[in-house]
Structure formats: C-alpha cells, structure tokens
Amino acid sequence: MTKKKGLLLAVVVFIGLSYACGHDSNQSSESKPSTSQTQEAKAPSKSEVAYDKFVNIPMGSSYEQVKEALGVEGKLxxxxxxxxxxxxxxDFVVDxxxxxxxxxNGALNSKSIASLSFLKPSxxxxxxxxxxxxxxxxTYDQVKQILGSEGRLSTQTEIMGIRSSLYTWMNSGGSNIVITFGSEGTVDSKSQFGLK
Structure with a gap:
C-alpha cells in the first residue's frame, strides 16, 4: 500500500508540475463580454464555465462522456x-x-487543468x-478555514483505487499554494510559490 501511495503521489506531482510549466500562465484573465451580459452583472467566461464542468467530470468517465460534458473534441x-x-x-481546450x-482502457483516471489565471482569486x-x-x-475544510477561501481543483487522479487531488489557492499576482489531498481527504503534501 505504501508503494501505491508513493507511486500515486509521484504521478500527481509530475502531472501538476509538468502542466504548470508546460502552459503559459500569463494568459489574459479577461474574456470578451457577450451581448447577453449586462453592465451590472458579468456572466462567467467560457473558461470559467469549462472549469466548473471539469470539476464535475467523474473518474471512470469515457472519452465520449468527457467530450459531451466539455462540448469540444479532444486532441490525442x-x-x-x-x-x-x-x-x-x-488535450481539451475551451477558451x-x-x-x-x-x-x-477507456476509463478516465486522471484529469488536469493548466493555468487557472482565468479564475479570479477569492x-x-x-x-x-x-x-x-x-x-x-x-482536512480540506481545515485548510479552507486557515486560508479563508475555496481552493481550485487543478489535478485529480485515481490509480489502483487510490484517489489524489491537487488544489491551488492563488493570489492576484500569481503567488500560490498547492496542496495534495490523498484518498482519506487529508493533506499529503504542500508547496508554495512566491508567498510573503
């Protein structure tokens, strides 16, 4: 069981780090307003809507189910x-x-989203x-109480029945905390970038 946890943690950290390094995190966080938006209440961007869909895609989903949920074809x-x-x-790209x-074998066992810069810090x-x-x-709730806000799911894996989730808390300048929660829903590891 220890080897499984170690392997899972290594995979999750690798995916999270390679994805964070492999995509441009300096993309514009502003989206073009649609004609249906009012001046008082701004509708969520396509990226924000895609993030919400990403979070709700369950492990074990097929490619077709993921494609239908996100509304776009993936690129192998x-x-x-x-x-x-x-x-x-x-890879799936929405905005x-x-x-x-x-x-x-056709079942989703890992999902990652790069550059959460389009999400406003809360x-x-x-x-x-x-x-x-x-x-x-x-627990996640204890971490949330310390940080005062919800984290953003950036990577989730389920390998050999062991689930691991990476959550990111980000400041407007890009400094952040990344925390890995294991199968029991508790903190396995933490890292930070640029905090003061």
Whole structure:
C-alpha cells in the first residue's frame, strides 16, 4: 500500500508540475463580454464555465462522456499499451482553459487543468504565515478555514483505487499554494510559490 501511495503521489506531482510549466500562465484573465451580459452583472467566461464542468467530470468517465460534458473534441497527445493496459491522453481546450484527460482502457483516471489565471482569486490575500499553519493530515475544510477561501481543483487522479487531488489557492499576482489531498481527504503534501 505504501508503494501505491508513493507511486500515486509521484504521478500527481509530475502531472501538476509538468502542466504548470508546460502552459503559459500569463494568459489574459479577461474574456470578451457577450451581448447577453449586462453592465451590472458579468456572466462567467467560457473558461470559467469549462472549469466548473471539469470539476464535475467523474473518474471512470469515457472519452465520449468527457467530450459531451466539455462540448469540444479532444486532441490525442499520447497513447501506449503496457501489460494489456491501453493508456491515452487527450488535450481539451475551451477558451483559455487547457485540460488534459488520461484514460486507461477507456476509463478516465486522471484529469488536469493548466493555468487557472482565468479564475479570479477569492477571499483575502494568502500569506506564508498561513501556509506554515497547514499540516499533513488536515482536512480540506481545515485548510479552507486557515486560508479563508475555496481552493481550485487543478489535478485529480485515481490509480489502483487510490484517489489524489491537487488544489491551488492563488493570489492576484500569481503567488500560490498547492496542496495534495490523498484518498482519506487529508493533506499529503504542500508547496508554495512566491508567498510573503
């Protein structure tokens, strides 16, 4: 079980880091307003809507179910077969939302979204002091209470029945906290970039 957790954590961290480094995080966070938007209430951008759909796609979904949920075709970026397990990765792009979905034998087992810059930071500014208060074993709700806002799901995997989820809390300048929650829903690891 320890080897499984280690493998899962390594896969999740690799996916999260490679995705964060592989896509431009300096994309514009402003979207073109639609004609149906009023001056008082701005409708969510296509990217924000895609993010909400991304969060709600369940593990085990087929390619067709993911395509239908997101409303766009995916682009095959990787395919292999090892020990009778066929693995395929597809990139889906909706406005500024870039998502990678990995399927094993036709069932979704990993999903990632790059550059959450199109999402507006919620809550107050997060600090290094808050980051230092977060400890392994804490629940999502405990972390949320320390940081004062909801995190944004950036990567989720389910391998050999073990689920792991990466959540990001981001300041408007790009400084952030990334926390991995394991199968039990508690903090497995944490990292920060640029906090003061």
């Amino acid at each position: 970026t990787h395919e292999n077969v090892i020990a009778d397990i066929k693995t395929q990765s597809y 500024n939302a870039h998502m990678t979905m990995m399927f094993q 809550g107050g500014k997060i600090t290094l002091e808050q980051f230092n208060q977060i400890q392994t074993g804490m």
